[in-house]
Amino acid sequence: MSAITLYTGAMLQGAVITLELTAGATVVSLIAGAAGAVGRLYGPRTLKAFIFGYVETIRGLPAILQLFILYFGLTQFGIDVPAYWAAFIWLCLYGTGYAIEIFRAGLQGIPEGQHEATAALGLTRFEAMRRVIIPQAWVAMLPALTNFVVLELKNTTLVYFIGVQDIMFHARLGVSNSGQPLAIYGIAALIYIVLNGTISRVGGILEKRAAIAS
Amino acid sequence: MSSDVVVELDGVRKCFGPRVIFDDVSLSVHRSEVVAVIGPSGAGKSTLIRCINQLNTFEKGVIRVLGHEVYGTEEGRPPLRRDDLRRLRTEIGMVFQTFNLFPHLSVMKNVMLAPQRVKGRSEAEAAAQAQELLEMIGLSHRKDAYPRQLSGGEQQRVAICRALAMEPEVMLFDEPTSMLDPELVGEVLAAIRRLAVDGMTMILVTHEMMFAKEIADTVVVVADGGIAEMGPAKEVLSTPKTERARSFLERVLLHTGGDTGPQAAASEGGFDAASGGFDDPTLSWSREVDEKGLR
Numbered sequence: 001m002s003a004i005t006l007y008t009g010a011m012l013q014g015a016v017i018t019l020e021l022t023a024g025a026t027v028v029s030l031i032a033g034a035a036g037a038v039g040r041l042y043g044p045r046t047l048k049a050f051i052f053g054y055v056e057t058i059r060g061l062p063a064i065l066q067l068f069i070l071y072f073g074l075t076q077f078g079i080d081v082p083a084y085w086a087a088f089i090w091l092c093l094y095g096t097g098y099a100i101e102i103f104r105a106g107l108q109g110i111p112e113g114q115h116e117a118t119a120a121l122g123l124t125r126f127e128a129m130r131r132v133i134i135p136q137a138w139v140a141m142l143p144a145l146t147n148f149v150v151l152e153l154k155n156t157t158l159v160y161f162i163g164v165q166d167i168m169f170h171a172r173l174g175v176s177n178s179g180q181p182l183a184i185y186g187i188a189a190l191i192y193i194v195l196n197g198t199i200s201r202v203g204g205i206l207e208k209r210a211a212i213a214s
Numbered sequence: 215m216s217s218d219v220v221v222e223l224d225g226v227r228k229c230f231g232p233r234v235i236f237d238d239v240s241l242s243v244h245r246s247e248v249v250a251v252i253g254p255s256g257a258g259k260s261t262l263i264r265c266i267n268q269l270n271t272f273e274k275g276v277i278r279v280l281g282h283e284v285y286g287t288e289e290g291r292p293p294l295r296r297d298d299l300r301r302l303r304t305e306i307g308m309v310f311q312t313f314n315l316f317p318h319l320s321v322m323k324n325v326m327l328a329p330q331r332v333k334g335r336s337e338a339e340a341a342a343q344a345q346e347l348l349e350m351i352g353l354s355h356r357k358d359a360y361p362r363q364l365s366g367g368e369q370q371r372v373a374i375c376r377a378l379a380m381e382p383e384v385m386l387f388d389e390p391t392s393m394l395d396p397e398l399v400g401e402v403l404a405a406i407r408r409l410a411v412d413g414m415t416m417i418l419v420t421h422e423m424m425f426a427k428e429i430a431d432t433v434v435v436v437a438d439g440g441i442a443e444m445g446p447a448k449e450v451l452s453t454p455k456t457e458r459a460r461s462f463l464e465r466v467l468l469h470t471g472g473d474t475g476p477q478a479a480a481s482e483g484g485f486d487a488a489s490g491g492f493d494d495p496t497l498s499w500s501r502e503v504d505e506k507g508l509r
């Protein structure tokens with residue numbers, strides 16, 4: 001009993017790390033993803049090609065391989081990134097790859113006539129994006145973005161492989177020390193359900209608000 | 215180029231890939247002139263007016279709009295700088311066949327957006343102007359509605375307000391009523407008629423021959439890769455000189471003409487205003503609808 005209390009406390013501490021990584025990487029990925037999608041769609045040819053290649057690489061390689069290349073591979077060059085930051089950087093790079101695709105699909109879904117109307121009125125590309133295209137794409141993208149955050153949070157479990165002390169790290173530790181896998185993994189599952197349930201909930205509220213506003 | 219020419223096309227050629235849509239199109243539009251562009255589907259009417267505000271580029275020739283000169287891509291001149299292109303577009307209002315209102319913005323915000331973001335007007339100024347325009351067009355009671363809550367006719371009238379809010383020197387209309395239910399056409403035509411009366415320079419692509427005849431000073435028939443015929447509206451529509459214009463107008467009339475129109479015209483082998491090729495009953499019918507549309 002006390003082992004379970006002990007490791008539940010540790011897992012909750014791990015949850016703070018998990019949330020930090022998720023929140024930070026989500027913010028970075030969404031900003032970089034939006035910029036990347038705009039570049040992918042409207043940028044000069046070389047930029048388009050670069051972003052295309054980037055997205056394909058992120059999508060094509062197994063997540064764990066990317067993390068290992070980043071963490072272990074760089075040490076070969078004498079670059080020693082602390083595990084926490086390696087994890088964070090990887091989550092940002094990985095998330096950005098997927099966010100670019102979500103934003104690209106969202107932006108492409110806006111009818112050509114909307115772009116033409118902004119052009120005919122003399123709006124700059126930037127103002128058109130900001131006032132007309134992105135606000136509309138945003139509404140259409142909300143479900144995909146909610147899903148994105150949930151996946152990003154689940155991806156954080158992989159960072160346990162490089163020793164970052166997230167929920168999963170403490171769960172593994174707790175199981176091997178207490179020998180009660182069902183109870184401890186069950187509690188870990190509960191924590192993930194609560195976290196992801198909250199994200200879905202927030203996404204749902206945003207969707208409803210967006211639907212009313214448009 | 216005389217000083218009151220607002221839009222001038224000189225030897226303009228437009229291709230899509232290897233396909234030449236039209237070539238050697240020249241046209242001058244003077245201040246307060248209303249030009250109706252008619253012609254068969256696919257002839258390039260939309261493309262022609264879209265070249266004027268550079269929604270389409272063109273290959274050869276030059277287009278002048280007030281002080282701005284745009285050369286075809288093959289003329290070896292540098293393309294318009296981005297800011298110059300925007301400035302050119304602020305002088306030109308455009309109304310689309312499909313309205314293209316911004317669905318996430320209210321009617322008011324649709325009209326206010328460009329004045330605020332392009333002309334740097336304050337919110338209060340932009341709102342006052344939008345209010346005035348919407349009142350003029352009979353839609354101020356719908357100012358807080360969203361586009362999807364409006365009928366097609368109302369949407370198109372808002373789109374006209376949105377374009378007018380930029381105080382353009384010339385308005386382009388691309389079949390503004392062809393997506394509308396017949397009973398909604400009149401209210402939009404009434405709005406356009408009002409602009410004509412106020413002296414707005416306009417280029418209007420339309421299939422509404424009656425309306426073209428009523429408000430246009432000049433009619434341009436686009437067909438077979440160029441301007442088939444161009445001249446005073448009443449002349450071109452009643453007594454077209456070229457075979458191409460004549461055959462097009464005959465076909466249009468067969469579809470839209472009254473009981474006597476087409477047959478009478480066909481039997482006389484031409485179009486005479488007096489013979490009823492374009493009978494006035496239709497004209498007055500459309501006026502009646504218009505008045506309802508504008509209260």
Ligand SMILES: Nc1ncnc2c1ncn2[C@@H]1O[C@H](COP(=O)(O)OP(=O)(O)OP(=O)(O)O)[C@@H](O)[C@H]1O
Pocket residue numbers: 230235253254255256257258259260261262
């Ligand atoms: N973006 C494009 N790419 C390739 N071809 C195009 C494009 N836009 C138009 N066309 C072609 O150019 C021709 C002229 O088109 P346009 O839309 O200007 O005709 P229109 O006279 O306005 O016809 P309608 O009365 O049906 O509107 C058509 O054959 C059309 O298929």
Ligand SMILES: [Mg+2]
Pocket residue numbers: 259260261388389
């Ligand atoms: Mg057209």
